[in-house]
Amino acid sequence: MNIKVETLPAYRIAYVRQVGPYGPANIQAMEKLKKWAKEKSLLNESAIILGIPQDNPETTPPEHCRYDACIVISKDVRVDDSICEGELSEEKYVIFKVKHTAEDIQKAWTEIFPALQHSGYQMDNKPILERYTGDMVNHHFCEICVPVKPL
Numbered sequence: 001m002n003i004k005v006e007t008l009p010a011y012r013i014a015y016v017r018q019v020g021p022y023g024p025a026n027i028q029a030m031e032k033l034k035k036w037a038k039e040k041s042l043l044n045e046s047a048i049i050l051g052i053p054q055d056n057p058e059t060t061p062p063e064h065c066r067y068d069a070c071i072v073i074s075k076d077v078r079v080d081d082s083i084c085e086g087e088l089s090e091e092k093y094v095i096f097k098v099k100h101t102a103e104d105i106q107k108a109w110t111e112i113f114p115a116l117q118h119s120g121y122q123m124d125n126k127p128i129l130e131r132y133t134g135d136m137v138n139h140h141f142c143e144i145c146v147p148v149k150p151l
Contacts, residue, residue, distance in 0.1 A: 051130035
């Protein structure tokens, strides 16, 4: 697994929120976001798409789990009532680049927390991000971005 530490800048985002058990409905939220972004000509090689599971399914009942499918947008993009708008603050993350297959992502989730312990960081109490860029998607990769603070 490819690991690096990166400080992500503050982002303005447009997003679609899905509430309920994590799984196939997350894909539907992502497809709705992509349809909106495509209509606005925002989907290109440099687009940054984020999947943000807002809740821990081990401590939050499945019917209350929130998942946000997001795209980073510039200040000049106008957002309409069909989509939500928000901001992410600048944060430090340990980034795990993984193949974008169900098997590899599942394996990554089991390896992330032991790898974090060896990295000299501990997880911060903020959501983990799944980050996709056009180039990564074309090569079947994604990044799992874990918010961290020094030990």
